Amino acid sequence: MNVSDNYRDAWESYWRETSDSRGEAIWDADPSLSAAPHSELLLPHADAERTIVDLGCGNGTQTHYLATRFAHAVGVDLSHAAVEHARRAAHTDTVEFQQLDLTDTDAVRALHERLGDSNVYMRAVIHQSEPVARPVVAAAVARLIGTEGRAFVVELTSASRDVLRRAASEPAGPPPKLQRVFHHGLKPADADDDEIPRLLAEAGLTVLADGETTLPQTEYLADGTRIDLPARWFVLAGA
Incomplete structure (x- = not known):
């Protein structure tokens, strides 16, 4: 299968209208608040000599x-515009970027054939994917890690909806970076809390560790409070 044209176009238009400036995307948090602590959770279970694939890499900050x-590190994203952002910021041969639709099973298989069993980093992808695509995205994680790789997956929980509703209902309206998300028709925190672990299990993934966290955003409420979205993380192994 492939994602719908509307979904693809929404992400393409979002990234096309985003500059190369760090933090312009609401989820483009500094790695010290995201990939760094997440790596500390993954590395006790993973072989650091293996490639890590960043699924839904966006502009490549975490990659x-x-x-x-x-x-x-290999960053992949559905959006060509996002990948171009990431490539412009790449200045080392230890990182590469490519366009990839995670629901394109042939493309995912080809990536696995090229890289072998890899580690995977996936931050907040399933929750905003189209419902029909979510099982396929989970299966892509399983395909890429194979038997030897490990995955770190973190997804927003339903409590994030309350935070987003509060932000959207501010007297002056949603903060600008959140307004851009709504303007492009993107749908954060759209999955139910029990859906994510169920999809991971159905994909044949085993949970080695999990816990609760927040995903800090680059936007703030009118009172100066940073928007931190409740989330749950998983360290996963294949069958």
């Missing part, structure tokens, strides 16, 4: 950090 903790 570049992951390349400092693993032998090689």
